[in-house]
Amino acid sequence: MAGVFTALRLRRNNSSFSSSSSPSSLIHSSPNAYASSGVLFLLTLLSLSLAAFAFFLQWRGGLPDLRCPGPVLSSSEPQGILGRSRKLSFPYYRDWKIKFGSSDLLPKICITTSTSAGLDQTLPWIFYHKVMGITTFFMFVEGKAASPHVSNVLESIPGVTVIYRTKELEEQQANSRIWNETWIRDLLYKPCNYELFVKQTLNMEMAIVMAREAGMDWIFHLDTDELVHPAGSGPFSVQQLLSILPAEVDTIVFSNYESSVERDDIKEPFSEVSLFKKNRDHIEVEAYSKHYQETCHGTSTFFLTYANGKSAARIQDHLRPNGAHRWQNYMKSLTEVKFDEAVVLHYTYSKFSDLTSRHARCGCKPTKEDVKRCFFLEFDRDAFIIASTATEEEMRYWYNEHVVWKDEETKHKLLKGGIFTRIYSPMVIIKHLRESGVFSSVIAEAWANKNNNASRHGGFWETYSRKFGRLFGSHLTSGK
Template structure:
């Protein structure tokens, strides 16, 4: 990801997004179904946008091409009313450890700029900027404090409102927002073979304790143990019970309540690209260039540009600028958060803790 940032800057990219091979972007909410349009509409003072993720809900156990065969998705907690989420939590979870099989904390896109670094696979971080907050999520206490403070000045109600608004925008200028309609579509465990593929690339023992070394999320751990200890028929039965949505009545109920949703646009786009031959042309073109040479050229280019940038900084600013930058970085180390891991959506325990706090 570090190399991707440098390559994005070299190419003059405006945004960078971490996306896995089992994910697509659903740019809902834009004036046209376009990621470019969606990001162009983001305010200039926003450095990062968070895409809540939706999780695939397969209806068969014989899926071969998820991007063209799966149309049903479970919505993220952030895109549902709380009463709907918790009211239908049990039915939506279906006996699994969490609401989603895998992660629920979305992915993000960040503006390509100086000092940006990946903060895990789900977020980005700029180590030369202090954290900022979306003004829409200010708590009531902060807003009340500003009201009381501004009330000490002799102004009319209109001026007071403007003063409070400007104070909030100044003190808590927005650099991160969460999109209210767009989402990451995560096609997870869409194929039965996903069980064995995860098993085959991990050397952990199939025990509850040892799998913690390889997997963060509980469902991944359970799936690995099943794939390592069960027969193929037992695996298929487990897969149908925990992954495949075979109960049409439940599906219809959750679709009507908005927990599940149908999304067809990505399916139609991928099918069109395949039928037009664009995918085949891309694969053929990639095979025509040896991977080793491409990687070597990129590495040399990146190393050259990074070295040149460092040399330019030293020449232009001298030791004073370099030392000042180093001091600022060291000062911010204490307040930096750890890399954001994949996290499950909130459950009943989190609800109780939130209610008591």
């Protein structure tokens, strides 16, 4: 509009200048002035008419919502924190098109996980990693994740295979070679975290078979509170990161960064947490020593939980898990390298409920001695005792003292010192996935189709049972 008004001002000034020159020039310019005024009047009338017509159609419901087209869920259907039902649209990335589950991505990457989490955690986790170029997910589910409300949705997502913890699964895993391995012997037949660790290892062993059958090139093991952050790749893609590795590299380690929450009322960690504590591998030695006590935040360790990162392995003969964080091979030593920038973001104890629900996850006694046989890590032991013995008010005080970072001066100092870092990309990606209605649309479609189709993975054991039988049958002898 500024350009229009400028043109009008120039026209008006020129007319004034000409009229003061001579009467003859004034008489000569009058027809052009009338013609210009008529054209402007007609253009203005046309614009107003079109605007009125558009308003009428919009009021009658004749125009679609061009900002974000797609169906909207009725109020009786589930939405919650997973957002509105809209088709995929990224208003700040107009030309960014995502191929979810595209088969032409190379290398082909999969993730295996063992989870009991609900849709509020698993859907953002799956689709974030799809954006990162990971197409296939082998999800071993139990608890809430195995409930029909959750599992029906998970099974409806292309590239997701859901495996339930059934009696048949346990019978197959009872024949695994892993039970005779010396490297895991000290963890066997123990409760709580030890039991989970062994279960994850057995699931990883099965996932290797499934990944090979699916034609995968690489496999990750991640929990559903962890996101791969492919910093250092131009396209911000896990697929791009792995594609540049030399062929002789068998496994790649991603250092982990740990979430540092700034409030005690976080509901959606992936969308609300941007502050992370760096891994020691990425901190200068002098800075680490200088800020160590302050960074421990009243605990006995630098990180609340694990600090040895996670890794991805190239699918190959004789590949096996080496616990939940690493991979190994029965027949050779693997060539392992580590990324300098790409990391795994671990959102640990990021919600207050992660503390309050801790006591329900284990049957151990809440004593200093008994928790040692149930948990690897000191902080997990302390958290279990607090969750089992304290009031909610006491738990919240303890949570704020040891987990939440509220002091701005301290945060600024640790950011400046290279201990903390801000990472926003997962927040941005998941925010746009949610606002575009990806999560709620998946739920709506799964509900609409649940009565029309049998489970896509109903034939799981028919497909894999023989393969697992051959695998485990050949592993009954003692290993290295």
